[in-house]
Amino acid sequence: xxxxxxxxxxxxxxxxxxxxxxxxxxxxxxxxxxxxxxxxxxxxxxxxxxxxxxxxxxxxxxxxxxxxxxxxxxxxxxxxxxxxxxxxxxxxxxxxxxxxxxxxxxxxxxxxxxxxxxxxxxxxxxxxxxxxxxxxxxxxxxxxxxxxxxxxxxxxxxxxxxxxxxxxxxxxxxxxxxxxxxxxxxxxxxxxxxxxxxxxxxxxxxxxxxxxxxxxxxxxxxxxxxxxxxxxxxxxxxxxxxxxxxxxxxxxxxxxxxxxxxxxxxxxxxxxxxxxxxxxxxxxxxxxxxxxxxxxxxxxxxxxxxxxxxxxxxxxxxxxxxxxxxxxxxxxxxxxxxxxxxxxxxxxxxxxxxxxxxxxxxxxxxxxxxxxxxxxxxxxxxxxxxxxxxxxxxxxxxxxxxxxxxxxxxxxxxxxxxxxxxxxxxxxxxxxxxxxxxxxx
Ligand SMILES: Cc1ncc(COP(=O)(O)O)c(C=O)c1O
Numbered sequence: 001x002x003x004x005x006x007x008x009x010x011x012x013x014x015x016x017x018x019x020x021x022x023x024x025x026x027x028x029x030x031x032x033x034x035x036x037x038x039x040x041x042x043x044x045x046x047x048x049x050x051x052x053x054x055x056x057x058x059x060x061x062x063x064x065x066x067x068x069x070x071x072x073x074x075x076x077x078x079x080x081x082x083x084x085x086x087x088x089x090x091x092x093x094x095x096x097x098x099x100x101x102x103x104x105x106x107x108x109x110x111x112x113x114x115x116x117x118x119x120x121x122x123x124x125x126x127x128x129x130x131x132x133x134x135x136x137x138x139x140x141x142x143x144x145x146x147x148x149x150x151x152x153x154x155x156x157x158x159x160x161x162x163x164x165x166x167x168x169x170x171x172x173x174x175x176x177x178x179x180x181x182x183x184x185x186x187x188x189x190x191x192x193x194x195x196x197x198x199x200x201x202x203x204x205x206x207x208x209x210x211x212x213x214x215x216x217x218x219x220x221x222x223x224x225x226x227x228x229x230x231x232x233x234x235x236x237x238x239x240x241x242x243x244x245x246x247x248x249x250x251x252x253x254x255x256x257x258x259x260x261x262x263x264x265x266x267x268x269x270x271x272x273x274x275x276x277x278x279x280x281x282x283x284x285x286x287x288x289x290x291x292x293x294x295x296x297x298x299x300x301x302x303x304x305x306x307x308x309x310x311x312x313x314x315x316x317x318x319x320x321x322x323x324x325x326x327x328x329x330x331x332x333x334x335x336x337x338x339x340x341x342x343x344x345x346x347x348x349x350x351x352x353x354x355x356x357x358x359x360x361x362x363x364x365x366x367x368x369x370x371x372x373x374x375x376x377x378x379x380x381x382x383x384x385x386x387x388x389x390x391x392x393x394x395x396x397x398x399x400x401x402x403x404x405x406x407x408x409x410x411x412x413x414x415x416x417x418x419x420x421x422x423x424x425x426x427x428x429x430x431x432x433x434x435x436x437x438x439x440x441x
Contacts, residue, residue, distance in 0.1 A: 030400060035062035038418060038425050040405065048400065051429045052407045053418045056225060056257040057288030060337045061418035067287055070333035074326045083111075083322045091323030094331045098281075098294060101335065103269045106279060108302040110315075111323040112293035115256035115282035116150025119219070121295045122278045123154040124317055126217035126250045132304040135248070138216040139174055142206060142249075146180040148226035149219060149254050149280075158219050161227055176206050178220070182230045187369040188362060189231070190355055196233030200240045212247035217278075219252040222268030226257075228412030229371055229378035237274045250277040250301070256293070260284030261338060261419050263374030264348025271374070277301055287334040292327035343419040347375045353423055357430040358415075364437040366391060375421070379413040379433070384441075395436050404432040 012026045031043035038061055040048040053059055060067070074090070081088040095109035110125070112118045123141055130138035143149065143158030150156075156164050157172035160180065165171060179199050186193035207215065222237060224230040244251040253276040258268030261284065265271040269279060278301060282293030305314040321327065338344060351374055358377040359370050369380040384391045392408040399406050406429075407414045415429065 037061050037063065038421060047403060049404045049425060049428055049432075051399075051405050051415045051417050053284075053416055054288045055283070055407075056262070056416045057283035059260050059262065059284040059419050060287045060334065060341070060343060061420040064287065064333075064337050066337050067289055067330060067333045070329045071290065071326060074329035078325050081325055083320060083324070084318060088323075088325050088328070090325055090328035090332060094323070094328045094335075095294075097332065097335050098285075098296060101266050102279070102296050103267060103275055105275060105298050106269075106296040107299045108297045110295040110297070110317075111319075111328075112282070112295065113291045113319055113321050113324075113327075114150065114293050115254075115280065116152045116155050117319065118256065118280035118282050118293035118295050119149040119155040119158075119254060120152050121293075121317060122252045122254075122280050123158065123217065123219065125278060125295065125297065125301065125315070126252060128315065128317075129250065129301050129304050130216045132307070135213070137213050138248075140210055140215045141172065141175050142178060142203070142215060142218040143175060144178040144180060144220050144224075146182065146224055146227040146230060147177075147219070147221060147254075148224065149221075150256075174214070176210065178202050178206070178218070180224070180227075180230055181233055181236060183233075186231075186233070186371075188359070189371060190359060191373055192231055193233045193371075197235035197239055199233070200236050200243065203240060203243045207243070207247050207249075212249065215247065215249050217250040217252050218244050219254055219280075221254045221256075222258045222272055222274075223263070223373055223376060225376065225414065225416070226409060228380070228409045229376055229414050231371055231373055232272070237272050241274050241276075252276060252278045252280065254280045256280055256282045257376075257416070260334075261344035261347050262376060262416065264344060264351055265374075266344055285334065286327055286330040287337070289334075290324075290327045290330040291321075292324070292331055294331075338419075341420070347419040350421065350423070350426070351375060354421075354426055357426045361430060361434055361437065364434060366437065366440060375417060375419060377415045379437075381411045381413070381437075381440075383411045391440065395433070395440055398436040398440070399432055402432045402436065404429055406433065 032040045033043050034041040098109050112121050141158050145160035147160045149159045157175045181196050183196050185195050255267050259281040263271040277298050279296040286292045355372045358372050366381040368382050371378050381391050392411040396408045
């Protein structure tokens, strides 16, 4: 095929889609062609309510004027600047803005292009930090069962989702996992569950097993999202912080979905009042529009690298697009949109209405649990015997037909709308889902 003969737009064969049942999709495609505010427009001209902020990323909703303008203006002014040994003002400005909005003590920012890259970056910084402190035996990384930390080798090694791991060989050596925090006795809890803080104590067992002097860092999502919304029991994250601190282990919060207002605070660290040593972010940083991620670190971590001759590179790590000008301009416009519209506070204000609507689905056919925090909600369905995932996926298809976008993981329906959501949208979302659940086989 030459460039003068572009293929027809309905040739779907070339694009190998990510995390998608490719053959099924290409048989009955679901194409989105436009987006504005809370709604997508489909190729056949229907409006679909965005119940998931894209993929947990469009926290300010779609087609936001300030963000659109910033992208256009930056593309016009300077498209790209080398990221190594050169700089441009907006990357510095964005890093300073992030530092200012982050919990006290998170002083430095390393730019990446995605959540997965933020995770790899944080894991590498953690190991290199321990080495820089003269503790080179601390190389082990501890993740958690059912954790999701993106798809690169470090992330799937510390992650705990079996299908994301088992096809890809031996993964990173020296990794262990905490138990997940999902306990049946917490079913239908509103907000943070009561039971399960003791699950953090398992870290003491892991430390005793391997020796603290072998462990570099623990990484967890403050709220596990992609695995189906698993909430931290009350006191759990505080305990993890105490135990990591006691043993000289760094605590990394993967805030790729909990960052930028999802819980009604800037970060999960603020919401839970627990201070990590490093934070991974992405998604909402640029409202999902231009790929960008950022790792925030404490001064303690950053300063450990700032030794030796000043003309030498301190950290042998970085990406061609770290702090890319268009991404940086987009990040600045996004943070400004969050600020001027008070979107994090707005999320906190509307969260009780969200919780009420979500829990009104209790008692509908197949529903076995409902859980929520901030503007996150999950409805867990009883799987069809012998066909795990089929029931929830059918709910997803039926909702889409009825003009509402939800997301499913296994037999769990997860929802995480843009923070601009209004009560009428919440009614539409849960009203449609209720209709769908009533008719579901
Ligand atoms: C907690 C967490 N970490 C990492 C990632 C990976 O982000 P990305 O898909 O941008 O690589 C995700 C994506 O959903 C996530 O939820």
